[in-house]
Amino acid sequence: GNSVTQMEGPVTLSEEAFLTINCTYTATGYPSLFWYVQYPGEGLQLLLKATKADDKGSNKGFEATYRKETTSFHLEKGSVQVSDSAVYFCALNPTGANSKLTFGKGITLSVRP
Amino acid sequence: GAGVSQSPSNKVTEKGKDVELRCDPISGHTALYWYRQRLGQGLEFLIYFQGNSAPDKSGLPSDRFSAERTGESVSTLTIQRTQQEDSAVYLCASSLAGPHTGELFFGEGSRLTVL
Numbered sequence: 001g002n003s004v005t006q007m008e009g010p011v012t013l014s015e016e017a018f019l020t021i022n023c024t025y026t027a028t029g030y031p032s033l034f035w036y037v038q039y040p041g042e043g044l045q046l047l048l049k050a051t052k053a054d055d056k057g058s059n060k061g062f063e064a065t066y067r068k069e070t071t072s073f074h075l076e077k078g079s080v081q082v083s084d085s086a087v088y089f090c091a092l093n094p095t096g097a098n099s100k101l102t103f104g105k106g107i108t109l110s111v112r113p
Numbered sequence: 114g115a116g117v118s119q120s121p122s123n124k125v126t127e128k129g130k131d132v133e134l135r136c137d138p139i140s141g142h143t144a145l146y147w148y149r150q151r152l153g154q155g156l157e158f159l160i161y162f163q164g165n166s167a168p169d170k171s172g173l174p175s176d177r178f179s180a181e182r183t184g185e186s187v188s189t190l191t192i193q194r195t196q197q198e199d200s201a202v203y204l205c206a207s208s209l210a211g212p213h214t215g216e217l218f219f220g221e222g223s224r225l226t227v228l
Contacts (some may be wrong), residue, residue: 004155036219043117043219044204089156100146100169101217103156 002027002102009107021075023090033073036089117220125226134190134223136205148204195227
């Protein structure tokens with residue numbers, strides 16, 4: 001079946017540090033891949049996505065590259081800010097119009113001033 | 114507001130009682146989803162409504178769970194005879210198109226605690 005595995009958290013970083021959050025997936029075919037973010041007191045919202053191999057999604061300084069050879073979609077940011085403190089979810093959508101998003105467990109990021 | 118609205122935000126109930134959770138999607142969104150997040154777990158798909166099509170109920174964990182949606186508006190998720198393992202945050206999301214775009218808009222969730 002389809003699954004998403006995220007690195008264990010929580011993660012605590014100092015402001016301006018480099019961030020990597022690992023995500024690997026298992027799926028048949030060619031899924032689309034997503035990162036969702038949940039800021040404190042808010043609902044999950046789409047951060048970025050990539051729909052085919054070697055695509056790079058980017059938004060708000062975050063990037064993730066769809067790597068089919070390693071079945072990965074790691075999230076990176078060169079310099080984190082306190083406002084990036086949130087829970088980050090990796091997700092995949094298998095091929096097909098009526099398929100459903102499969103989410104990872106999420107990881108909490110805390111950024112210290 | 115213009116976002117997905119869920120109520121109640123918190124619900125504490127006794128084992129064996131029935132509960133109803135409500136979701137008001139973004140106006141014009143034809144697709145509506147319910148997910149569940151247990152402590153330390155990922156989001157677990159429960160049910161999906163798309164327009165007037167028959168809902169995809171494949172994620173409902175037991176016959177104690179049911180959901181309805183009136184047209185393209187409000188949805189209610191009902192859990193009958195609640196059990197302690199039902200304790201979780203229940204998330205509702207809506208989208209303009211089907212799930213294949215991946216762009217779901219989530220509410221803040223309803224936290225259910227079964228004592």
